[in-house]
Amino acid sequence: EVQLVESGGHSVQPGGSLRLSCGASGFTFDDYGMHWVRQPPGKGLEWVSGIGWNSGLTGYADSVRGRFTISRDNARNSLHLQMNSLRPEDTALYYCVKSRGASMIGESGLDYWGQGTLVTVS
């Protein structure tokens, strides 16, 4: 059974930093691209960042580029998101998401989602 478990969400002041982590199990982690998708309270989904199977390619939404850094550790089956210079508009539930394919660009769909970790910036 595929499991994605996020951690690291917290309440932080504007300008602060957080590091989110996601532990993956139930599949061959280094065969797939991985993503972070966020959802502000009561609002819609926003893609944040993605990384290919071997970390060779990464991508970011314009709203976070230059402030957030995605990384993965295939030996530990883990995904991370380093979030710096946080703003109130970054307040959201952050989901760790598995791609159906190996590429950073998940054109084949995002097929497994964690339960999310809440980040509050205020």
Added chain:
Amino acid sequence: SYDLIQPPSLSVSPGQTASITCSGDGLGAKYVSWYQQRPGQSPLLVIFQDTNRPSGIPERFSGSSSGTTATLTISGTQAVDEADYYCQAWDSGTGVFGGGTKVTVL
């Protein structure tokens, strides 16, 4: 930036067909995925690459895409299908979600 436009809401009677549209420039040339999100739950992939259903998704869910519009169709809608639905595509290496459509079954 690239935008995907969905109607905010849609009401459908049980057993009827719900059609949810998603519009964007040149969308027919991009692969579209659709996600269902029930209240308090994480999103669920229901359609990928325009028309394909993942294993375990009921046959009443189908997708199509042409020109600038992709459509998710729920045939024989059931009460359990009441949820928010999001389309998603990729543009210039970034992921884009539509604003979501709230489907009410009544």
